[in-house]
Amino acid sequence: MDPVDKFFLWDAIGAGAEYLSKxxxxxxxxxxxxxxxxxxxxxxxxxxxxxxxxxAQVERLSLxxxxxxxxxxxxxxxxxxxxxxxxxxLDLADGKRDGRMAHTxxxxxxxxxxxxxxxxxxxxxxxxxxTHGLEGPDA
Ligand SMILES: [Zn+2]
Numbered sequence: 001m002d003p004v005d006k007f008f009l010w011d012a013i014g015a016g017a018e019y020l021s022k023x024x025x026x027x028x029x030x031x032x033x034x035x036x037x038x039x040x041x042x043x044x045x046x047x048x049x050x051x052x053x054x055x056a057q058v059e060r061l062s063l064x065x066x067x068x069x070x071x072x073x074x075x076x077x078x079x080x081x082x083x084x085x086x087x088x089x090l091d092l093a094d095g096k097r098d099g100r101m102a103h104t105x106x107x108x109x110x111x112x113x114x115x116x117x118x119x120x121x122x123x124x125x126x127x128x129x130x131t132h133g134l135e136g137p138d139a
Contacts, residue, residue, distance in 0.1 A: 072078055094102050104117045110127035120130050
């Protein structure tokens with residue numbers, strides 16, 4: 001090992017720093033592979049936790065939406081057909097019928113910067129984007 005590398009390796013271990021490359025720390029290919037396996041396992045575990053949290057969030061939102069709709073239907077003249085029509089209308093507001101309320105990124109016609117379709121005005125030049133077909137479903 002290069003004396004300079006050795007110096008930085010010991011310095012890093014002593015300080016608990018993470019700036020050394022894994023190749024320098026794991027001299028044996030099997031050690032590196034083992035480390036990579038553990039890292040991949042941890043990443044997979046984190047992704048699963050996130051999926052569980054997102055699923056719980058979606059279920060709460062679905063419940064709240066169902067509660068709101070049943071309340072509205074009971075207390076107003078709105079019908080299921082009107083709800084379905086409005087869902088289709090909002091779905092199509094971004095130009096695609098995909099069951100999603102996507103926020104697209106478009107170019108401001110005045111300053112040419114990238115802006116989200118959910119903003120009614122350009123964040124940079126304050127140009128009114130609603131009159132230029134940039135309005136999204138929640139603009
Ligand atoms: Zn602009």
